[in-house]
Amino acid sequence: MATGREIAQLCGVSVATVSRVFNQPETVNEDTRERVLRVAKELDYRPNESARALSTKQSTMIGLVWDTDHRRPGWRHPYLQDLLIGLKSALSAHGYHLLMLATSGDAREVGASLADPVGYVNMTRRHHLGGLVLIDSGSDAEAFESFAQSGFPCVALDVAVDGPRATYVTSDNSGGAREAVAHLLGLGHSRIATITGPPGNQPSDARLSGYRAALRDAGVEPRADYVVAGDFYRASGTAAVQRLLALDEPPTAVFASSDEMAVGALLAARAAGLRVPRDLALVGFDDIEIASVVDPALTTVAQDKPGFGVAAAKAIMAMITGGGREEPVVLPAKLVVRDSCGARQG
Amino acid sequence: MATGREIAQLCGVSVATVSRVFNQPETVNEDTRERVLRVAKELDYRPNESARALSTKQSTMIGLVWDTDHRRPGWRHPYLQDLLIGLKSALSAHGYHLLMLATSGDAREVGASLADPVGYVNMTRRHHLGGLVLIDSGSDAEAFESFAQSGFPCVALDVAVDGPRATYVTSDNSGGAREAVAHLLGLGHSRIATITGPPGNQPSDARLSGYRAALRDAGVEPRADYVVAGDFYRASGTAAVQRLLALDEPPTAVFASSDEMAVGALLAARAAGLRVPRDLALVGFDDIEIASVVDPALTTVAQDKPGFGVAAAKAIMAMITGGGREEPVVLPAKLVVRDSCGARQG
DNA sequence: CTGAAAGCGCTTACAG
DNA sequence: CTGAAAGCGCTTACAG
Known part of the structure; x- marks a missing residue:
């Protein structure tokens, strides 16, 4: 691959000039600029990224922290692929690449595990990353918050962080949940239960508060036995519905905090001989692919x-x-x- | 972050020695080695990756080519997330990171689009990548093959490539298809149709040949009208079954080359008033999450x-x-x- | 066993 | 507008 020096020699200029052509084109004479550009194009020249990063302390990479250790709970939410695609495409449009950082599974660097914020900072520095995108895998919230304080650009997904150059993105979880439950209320249900995610999980907590707000709006008394905790995964939805059906006064509708749990709930209802939605109405959250394929198709918050x-x-x-x-x-x-x-039946 | 120079000063040695401690530890005196190691640990020293890559021409990154341009056909197969997790985890264990390369969507580098092998080579060189993992998005096969010839390490997924340091990984597509169709034959079916992927797609072609082999094994005459081409996605499965049902002698069983198409087939059968499996038996391929959730649950090749x-x-x-x-x-x-x-019914 | 030196390929003040 | 020089932080022959 051509280097800046080769271009320089071919054009009879210094490497400094070649560099300027690409970084501060307005400061170089138009003729020489075009000459350099032409030769560069001919040789398909691209500045070496390692050298560039070393010199400028700034690479064209964004780090992604996503702990896929299979012992961690949240590593494989079924919508991460779509999220990743959106992230990568948008970054590509800015000329940035996405570096999926090796995480705690990394045997060679136990001490430098990404599990702690020091690990994040180190990685960011070593690779001169532009910043970090943080996907929560269940219990990284404190580490994320701590990294956010470091001053490196970072954006966390579904966990609130704050820092000089930090922010986060999340869904309107409480609003979505509220709308879902209001819809159930509007269909005539008043005995509405909810299956939550892991307590402490921010989206889950917000969805729970949306559930409560909707009940309050409608003047429906909340019942503690209608709130059962799950973990976002299918089996916990099944278990939750089994528990709810065993109640003296079982609910007629269930709002599940994730589609996976809603599917689990569906299975439990079916196994108990109930028909959905006639005997038990169900609403999920996420709108993953499964939601539209299951029978009956899942009403959900997308x-x-x-x-x-x-x-x-x-x-x-x-x-x-x-x-x-x-x-x-x-x-x-x-x-x-x-x-x-x-809503669609008679 | 501490640099090698700081460690050197603190230990009263040269930077060369510090470097040796990490790269050729056996060549340095045990005492000084341990001193360096101790100080390095205290300061949580890690060699800067950009500098290291520049010097050694070898980074600790593997590039991933995965064109997520939404105009491309194959960008979102539902199992890519699992694949990615497996890839990243295994790479992590070797201390390598996965660099998801910006692809053709990259507006700033139209000329350097990854669409052509020159783009791949350039990226590999510029970042001193250890090699490339190539995911086919529908029509990259020639570009992949050409990159494979370049001599850089590369492994392609589901497309055969050859080169001095190239290889590929794929499933036993023909064997799996053969087993699926043999199973249908064993259940008494002889009018078995198949829905293929895009003609020319290697896994699809292999599955088709497995289908044919199974028929041949059983002495069943193949019929051209029982082979209809799809594109791996759901809608094409629906369309295919509609066509098959319109035949004078419609099939009693269908082997679909992907689960998505099998689900589409299921929908079409249901819409036509047929019960699956009683009126039409169905087998898919992939075993994606949906397969086990759909009703009836999909028999498939995992x-x-x-x-x-x-x-x-x-x-x-x-x-x-x-x-x-x-x-x-x-x-x-x-x-x-x-x-x-x-197989499970009476 | 260890240090001084050169080099990896680029960028950016600093002179001119 | 342009070149010479220094520097980014590391590695690796080359001497000693």
Whole structure:
């Protein structure tokens, strides 16, 4: 691959001039500029990224922290692929690449595990990353917050962080949940239960508060036994419905904090001989692919998955360029009415 | 972050010695080595990756070519997330990071688009990548092959390439398809149709040949009108079944080359008033999450998705270390019998 | 076993 | 407008 020196020799200029042509084109004479450009194009010259990063202390890479250790709970939410695609595409448009950082599985660097914020800072420095995008895998919130304080640009997904150049993007979880439950209320239900995610998980907590707000709006008395905790995954939805059905006064409708749990709930209802939505109405959250395929098709609150990635890319680019912090982004979460809630039946 | 120079000063040695401690520890005196190590640990020293890559011409990154341009057909196969997780985890274990390269969407570098192999080579050189992992998005096969010839380590997924340090990993597509169709034959079907992927797509072609082999084994005459081409996506499965049902002698069983198409087929059968598997038996391929959730649950040929990633990581690390080419990896594809084929009914 | 030196390929003040 | 020089932080022959 051609180097700047070769271009320089071929054009009879110094390497400094070649460099200027690409970094401060306005400071170089038009004739020489065009000559350099022409030769560079002929030789398909591109500045070496390692050298550039070493010199400028700034690479064209954004780091992605996503702990895929299979012992961690949240590593494989089914919408991460869409999110990743949105993120990568949007970053690409700015000429940035996405570096998926090796995480704690990394045997060779136990001490430098990404599990702690020091690890994040180190990685960012060593690779001269423009910043970090942080995906929560279940219990990284404190580490994320701590990295956010470091001053490096960073945007966290679905976990609130604050720092001089930090922000986050999340869905309107409480609003979406509220709309979902209001919809159930509107269909005549008053015995509405909810299956939450892991307590402490921010989106889950927000959805729970949306559930409560909707009940309050409608003047429906909340019942503690109608709130059962799950972990976002399918089996916990099944278990939750089994518990709810065992109640003296079982609910007639269930709002699940994730589609996976809603599917689990569906399975439990079916196994108990109940028909959905006739005997039990169901609403989920996420709108993953399964939601529309299951029978009955799941009414759910849709999250804008690629939008997460795009928003994250936009925010981090803005912080790299601008220097200040960006406002948190709250994406709309919209109710998608299908068959499991009963709105479509007679 | 501490630099090698600081460590050197603190230890009263030269930077060369510090470097040696990390790269050729056996060549340095035990006492000084331990002194350096101790100080390095205290300051949490890590060599700067840009500098290291510039000097050694070898980074600790593997590039991933995955064109997510939404105009491309194959950008979002539903199992890519699992594959990615397997790949990243296995690479992490070797201390390597995964660089998701900006692709043709990259507005700033139209000329350097990854669409052509020159783009791949350039990227590899500029970032001193250890090699490339190539995911086919529909029509990259020639570009991949051409990159493979360049001599840089590379492993392609589901497309055969050859080169001095190139190999690929794929599933036993023909074997899996053969087993699926044999199973249908065993259940008494003889009018078995198939829905293929895009003609020319290697896995699809292999599955088709497996289908044919199974028929041949059983002495069943193949029929041209029982082979209809799809594109791996759902809608094409629906359209295919509509066509098949319009035949004078419609099939009693269908083998679809992907689960997505099988789901589309299921929908079409249902819409036509047919019950699956009673009126029409169905087998898919992939075993994506949807397969087990759909009703009836889909009998399908399971691919080892994380295994793809792990095998790719293993192969590329071997080629980086060893220098030669690796044998192609063919992962087992196993029939998973559920409800859509009729084996479980009376 | 260890240090001084050169080099990896670029960028950016500093002179001119 | 342009070149010479220094520097980014590391590695690796080359001497000693």
